[in-house]
Amino acid sequence: MEQKTSQSATRSVTAIDGAMALIVILLIVQIWLVSATLETYLAGHHETALPGTIISGAIFLACFGLYLFIERIDAESHKP
């Protein structure tokens, strides 16, 4: 029984680590996107601002979804 609980805890930590790795990858893409949009804006090309913002919003929503996933796993691991 104790071994089963330990395996479950290991699995949940692995799932959280995977979700965190995905968030980090998305964040790197988002940082690149902001810098690219800023550079094109400063160069006078205003047409990239809207698609850049939409994609950045989608990435933020994906990160938030992954955060909710982490919270859920965390909540499940705290169940008595």
Place this chain on the structure above:
Amino acid sequence: MKLFRKPSREPLWRDEFSVFSGEEKYVSRRQFSKFLVLTSLGMFVGNLWILVRSWFSRQPSYPVMAITHVDEVPVRGVKLFQYPTPQEQCILLRTGTDTYVAYSQKCTHLSCAVFYSAATNRLECPCHNGAFSVHDGSPLQGPPRRPLPRVVLTRKGDVLVATGIQLEG
């Protein structure tokens, strides 16, 4: 489906600084992922800020300004002037008897001042050996990838007048 953890009856500090070592890995991961998501929100707000700025400065209006008398600049000669604000340095070139071109003097790489090289008949940037065509301002050599912003010129009698700035070629 429960999205967030059930609020604990314990005070927050006891929840976040658990005495059980097994809990610690959850707390540190939860806090780090919260930090990452907040950073992502910050990036999104940054993009929104760029969008709002570009929304309000979509069509800048340029003043109409007399630059010089047509005979004041010799053929293959240059004249420096400020347009559209006194802080924006520009360069006027007389490429032929009756042809004039003007560009922003700021290199599109790192904003060094470009100058006209009569020997090579092109605009050159001394900082990183960038060069631009005098005909359309397109980059010819070095790190710049974008053309020089072109000052739109019109001739009113014997006076050259700047009426705007064209960003592409």
